Amino acid sequence: MLNKTKIALSFAVLALLLAPQFTFAENFKFVVNEGIRISGDKVFTGDKVKLYTVIVNNDFASLNAQADFYANGTQIDSAAIVNLAYEKAQQVWVEFVVPYGQVNIEMKLSGVLAKDANGNVLQIEAQQLASYQVSREFDFDKDTDGDDIGNKEDGDDDNDGLSDEQEAEIGSDPEKTDSDGDGISDGEEVKQGLDPTKKDSDGDGKNDGEDAFPKDRGEWSDVDADGIGDNADKDDDNDGLEDEEEIAFGSDPNNPDTDADGLNDFDEKKYGSDPNEADSDGDGIDDKTEVDQGTNPAKSDSDDDGIGDKDEAEKGTDPTKADTDEDGLSDGDELNEKGTDPVNADTDGDGVKDGEDVFPRNKDEAFDSDGDGIGNNEDDDDDNDSLTDEQEKELGTDPTKADTDGDGLKDNVEKERGTSPTEADTDADGMVDGKDSDPLVPKNESIKTYVQFGALGLMGLIALFALLRLFKRRDE
Numbered sequence: 001m002l003n004k005t006k007i008a009l010s011f012a013v014l015a016l017l018l019a020p021q022f023t024f025a026e027n028f029k030f031v032v033n034e035g036i037r038i039s040g041d042k043v044f045t046g047d048k049v050k051l052y053t054v055i056v057n058n059d060f061a062s063l064n065a066q067a068d069f070y071a072n073g074t075q076i077d078s079a080a081i082v083n084l085a086y087e088k089a090q091q092v093w094v095e096f097v098v099p100y101g102q103v104n105i106e107m108k109l110s111g112v113l114a115k116d117a118n119g120n121v122l123q124i125e126a127q128q129l130a131s132y133q134v135s136r137e138f139d140f141d142k143d144t145d146g147d148d149i150g151n152k153e154d155g156d157d158d159n160d161g162l163s164d165e166q167e168a169e170i171g172s173d174p175e176k177t178d179s180d181g182d183g184i185s186d187g188e189e190v191k192q193g194l195d196p197t198k199k200d201s202d203g204d205g206k207n208d209g210e211d212a213f214p215k216d217r218g219e220w221s222d223v224d225a226d227g228i229g230d231n232a233d234k235d236d237d238n239d240g241l242e243d244e245e246e247i248a249f250g251s252d253p254n255n256p257d258t259d260a261d262g263l264n265d266f267d268e269k270k271y272g273s274d275p276n277e278a279d280s281d282g283d284g285i286d287d288k289t290e291v292d293q294g295t296n297p298a299k300s301d302s303d304d305d306g307i308g309d310k311d312e313a314e315k316g317t318d319p320t321k322a323d324t325d326e327d328g329l330s331d332g333d334e335l336n337e338k339g340t341d342p343v344n345a346d347t348d349g350d351g352v353k354d355g356e357d358v359f360p361r362n363k364d365e366a367f368d369s370d371g372d373g374i375g376n377n378e379d380d381d382d383d384n385d386s387l388t389d390e391q392e393k394e395l396g397t398d399p400t401k402a403d404t405d406g407d408g409l410k411d412n413v414e415k416e417r418g419t420s421p422t423e424a425d426t427d428a429d430g431m432v433d434g435k436d437s438d439p440l441v442p443k444n445e446s447i448k449t450y451v452q453f454g455a456l457g458l459m460g461l462i463a464l465f466a467l468l469r470l471f472k473r474r475d476e
Contacts, residue, residue, distance in 0.1 A: 036105050036136040038096075044143035044150060045100040053107050053134060055081050056089040060114040060122060067092045070106040071099070078110075098140050106135040144175045151175070161187025162196075172196045183209020223254045230254070240266030251275035262288030263297070273297040284310040294320045306332020317342050328355020369400040376400065386412040397421045408434020 039050040057063040063084040069076040079092035096105075109129050114122040141150030145159035155163050157174050164174040172179035172186045179186050179196050186196035193215065194201040194208055201208050206220040212229065213219040219229025224238035234242045239256035246253040251265040252275075258265055261278035273280035273287045280287050280297050287297035295302040295309045302309050305322035312319035317331045324331050327345035334340040340347040340354045340361060347354050352366040358375070359365040365375025370384035380388050385402035392399040397411045404411050407424035414421035419439050424432045429442040 035134045036107060038138070042143075042148050043098055043140065045098055045140055046142075047098045049096055049098055050093045051076070051096050051105060051107075052091060052093045054089050054091050055084065055109075057084045057086055059086075061086050061117040061119075062115040064111075064113040065109045066111040068108050068110050069094045069096070070108070071096070071103050073104075073106075100140055100142055103138050103140060104135055105138060106133060108133040142175070145177075158186075160185045162190060166190075170196065180208075182207040224256075237265075239264045241269065245269075249275060259287075261286045263291060267291065268297075271297050281309075283308050285313075303331075305330040306336060315342070325354075327353040329360075367400070370402070383411075385410045387415070395421060405433075407432040 077094035243253035283300035389399035
């Protein structure tokens with residue numbers, strides 16, 4: 001029996017030696033006596049701050065735990081304490097949005113895992129931890145106007161120009177700059193004689209902040225800011241057109257430039273452009289630019305030369321001149337038909353302007369007197385009168401004129417008839433060769449006969465008048 005007892009005691013001792021070793025520590029000093037601190041010199045409701053405390057391990061070889069922060073009993077957040085060595089300290093913190101009024105901030109430890117120098121886990125009872133929590137009371141104030149003075153000390157909480165006492169008297173909210181939400185601060189409303197507790201002081205349906213005449217029930221808008229309400233103003237937008245004219249014209253009487261093209265509605269009417277279209281003629285140039293450059297905003301081809309205003313700008317021609325280079329050809333004819341340069345009066349550089357040059361792209365030819373398609377320089381009979389230019393030079397006639405003397409007969413015909421191609425009336429009888437049946441014989445004889453017959457006739461008339469006079473005397 002004694003042996004059995006000894007064996008049982010031996011097993012019990014062995015079990016205690018093999019079992020994990022737990023130490024029940026007392027008088028722990030986890031938290032330094034600084035308690036809880038808050039970041040920032042001045043803290044007001046709504047600020048985001050950090051709550052700090054310091055954990056000190058004066059009891060264990062190693063300490064792991066969780067620092068839980070509470071505000072009025074509601075957990076804010078937690079911070080971890082990891083492998084905090086013996087006689088070492090760790091600052092822990094959590095972020096916190098400051099509320100209004102009195103708040104109790106607490107820090108409690110949870111999840112504590114303490115070890116001794118041999119790495120053995122030490123058991124710590126909950127009641128032991130409870131005595132090592134810290135707390136602090138805070139009284140947080142608002143700073144409505146953000147001037148770093150709490151509302152409890154600030155005489156004008158919302159900084160609207162009215163003291164809190166004044167606001168209490170008139171019924172406005174001392175913590176709202178604009179109590180009625182009409183867009184005007186309470187202080188300014190009082191200055192203007194408006195009611196800071198009513199959005200629409202004059203009751204015209206427009207909030208004071210949007211009403212140009214907040215004390216005039218009959219007016220609320222002044223588009224042109226001329227001090228005359230739109231209801232009384234005949235030209236609300238001050239663009240030079242009365243409202244009735246604008247309605248008839250199709251423009252907006254409340255917008256001086258209906259289509260926002262830089263040209264006001266009055267000028268649109270003046271130039272004949274469309275007040276609702278930025279580019280009235282659709283030529284790719286806005287109306288304002290056209291007016292500035294001198295083109296017609298209502299006409300895509302201002303100078304009627306066959307080239308649109310925008311194309312002229314790209315080609316370097318003048319959209320206000322049909323013939324930019326003044327060579328006698330319109331820009332459109334030069335570009336579309338002749339193939340010449342509309343900004344160069346003499347495209348081929350032969351000394352003859354394109355408008356006078358039958359061959360404006362051929363520097364060796366400029367004229368074609370007979371219109372046969374062969375230039376005068378190449379053609380040996382420039383006027384096509386059957387006389388070569390050399391023959392004409394010998395005759396003294398103009399090789400570029402088929403009828404040098406303009407008498408109705410070509411130079412070659414005159415040569416054949418023997419008349420002078422340089423004298424319109426070869427026989428000098430007063431009749432040009434082309435109408436003279438016999439241009440080589442003067443008509444002097446015929447003239448003489450006419451003169452004689454005329455003289456005889458005159459004498460006959462004189463004799464007749466003498467006889468009549470004689471008979472008249474006898475009768476008397």
